[in-house]
Amino acid sequence: MERGSSKHSPRVDDQMSQEVEGLVQGPGTAGSRVDEFRQPEPAGEDQPEATTAPAGDLRSGTPQGMTSTDVEQRSRLGRFISLSALPGDRASLLQNARDNNAPEDIVSALEGLPADTSYQTVSEVWAALGHKNETTRW
Numbered sequence: 001m002e003r004g005s006s007k008h009s010p011r012v013d014d015q016m017s018q019e020v021e022g023l024v025q026g027p028g029t030a031g032s033r034v035d036e037f038r039q040p041e042p043a044g045e046d047q048p049e050a051t052t053a054p055a056g057d058l059r060s061g062t063p064q065g066m067t068s069t070d071v072e073q074r075s076r077l078g079r080f081i082s083l084s085a086l087p088g089d090r091a092s093l094l095q096n097a098r099d100n101n102a103p104e105d106i107v108s109a110l111e112g113l114p115a116d117t118s119y120q121t122v123s124e125v126w127a128a129l130g131h132k133n134e135t136t137r138w
Contacts, residue, residue: 063134
């Protein structure tokens, strides 16, 4: 006994499979039924072709004026200074860092800050420790 479709004849099955071929195989096949508005338009006559790497300087993840090591170290400092400690002076920053279980190198660096200065941000603390912050991009 041969099993086949009980609803359609083989000719109708072939015709139906050809009708959905574009949906199954996607765009790029002959006779695809993809909506025209979904296909990207080619570049204009005076426009360059789209590329994945544009010409010119590519921006990296580090801000101008800092290295990736600087960014990582400033971020590490910020992990041990809560926003609730800012603005704060050396004593409050030290207490907050100790409460946040800061490693000894962070604590000793904060101990070197001037006692009579109040810091508004982690970037100000970072600069007071003798490091550079990013420069403004224009």
